[in-house]
Structures are given as C-alpha cells and as structure tokens.
Amino acid sequence: MQEKKVGEIIAEAREKAGLSQRQLAKIANISNAQLSKIESGEIEIPNPKMLRKICDHIDANYQDLMYMIGLGMEVSPLNPFIKNYYSKLNKEELYEARLNVLGSINNSEKLVESCKENLNKENITEKEKELLLHTIEDTEYQINTSREIIKLIESIEIKERNKNAKN
Structure with missing residues (x-):
C-alpha cells in the first residue's frame, strides 16, 4: 500500500472537519490557491508556517506532517545537506561548529x-498563549x-580519530 502524501492527509482531515477548501483557507489565513496546490500535491513540501496554520484548524498533527516532508526528527533526523556539510569540515571547523x-x-x-x-501569567490572551505554545514547540x-547535529559532529570526530590512529 502506497503511503499517503501530506496533501491527501490535509484534504481528508479538512473533509472530516466538514470544511471546504475555501473555508479552511479563510480561517487559516492562506490563499485558496495555496491550499488547493498543497492538497493536489503540486506543492509537495509546504512552508512550515503555512502547514501549522492549516493544522491548527483540522485534525492533522503538525509534527507528523513535518516528519512526512522530511523536516521532522523521526523520518530524517538530519537531512543529507546537513550531514554532507558537517562531514566536510576540518578539525578546527568542527570544534567551532560544536561551540556554536x-x-x-x-x-x-x-x-x-x-x-x-x-x-503562567494571568493576563495572557488566548492568541498570546497560542503563539507561546507554537514558539515552545518550534524551539x-x-x-x-x-542535539542530533552534536551527535553527528561527535561521530565524525570519532571516525577521524580512528582513522588517524590507524595511520
């Protein structure tokens, strides 16, 4: 069985919520054209901010969808670009990267x-609370x-030490 794409999951959750594309686009404050392109698969990797706006109004988990598009920890802890970038750093650059x-x-x-x-402040509005919760989740x-990058740096350093020990 083929895995569902992000757009299909969004469309199903939207329909389950009893919303049309136009209704969801309006309450999520995105254009109907953008939502249509996401649902059809024309946009395979939606902007994370846009994805969050959509998920806030339907029964679709933001983090799960982030994983599906390769921006989450479970599917791909680090994308190939990041792995490639750090693997090309020399010893001093790795040290500096670790500190950063x-x-x-x-x-x-x-x-x-x-x-x-x-x-925990008493005078916080619902909108402020929502923004704080999103900031916490994203951060x-x-x-x-x-932390995954630190593990990658450590693994590169260990490989380098082992290589130098053999020489």
Whole structure:
C-alpha cells in the first residue's frame, strides 16, 4: 500500500472537519490557491508556517506532517545537506561548529523556559498563549535538531580519530 502524501492527509482531515477548501483557507489565513496546490500535491513540501496554520484548524498533527516532508526528527533526523556539510569540515571547523551549536541549544533552552514562564501569567490572551505554545514547540524541535547535529559532529570526530590512529 502506497503511503499517503501530506496533501491527501490535509484534504481528508479538512473533509472530516466538514470544511471546504475555501473555508479552511479563510480561517487559516492562506490563499485558496495555496491550499488547493498543497492538497493536489503540486506543492509537495509546504512552508512550515503555512502547514501549522492549516493544522491548527483540522485534525492533522503538525509534527507528523513535518516528519512526512522530511523536516521532522523521526523520518530524517538530519537531512543529507546537513550531514554532507558537517562531514566536510576540518578539525578546527568542527570544534567551532560544536561551540556554536551548543550555544544555540543553551539560548533555545532559555527561550523555552521564558515562554513557559509567560504561559503562567494571568493576563495572557488566548492568541498570546497560542503563539507561546507554537514558539515552545518550534524551539524544542530546533533543540532536538541541534542535539542530533552534536551527535553527528561527535561521530565524525570519532571516525577521524580512528582513522588517524590507524595511520
């Protein structure tokens, strides 16, 4: 059985929610043409922000769809471009990259902590709460990706050490 494409899942979830393409496009604040192209498969990899807007209004999990288009951790922890990029770095560049990625993780963790603190404020609106939750989710995804990059850097360094030990 062939796997469903993102557009098919969105179309099915939209229909299940009893929405027309125009209705979903309007409430998701995207153009009907964009939604039509996503559902038909003409746009195979939708913009993540657009995808989130759509998922917010139908029963389709944003992270699952991100995985399906190759931007999520389960299907493809790191895309081939990232793997290729880091594999070409020399020892000093890998060290610098590790520091940068660790700094990014640290900053992202502080952002998540701050967003979680703001969620507990009493005067927060529903829109602000929604934005904070999206920021937390997206930032946690970035943290996970950065951790995968650290693992990749470590594996490259180990291979390099083993290669040098043999010589």
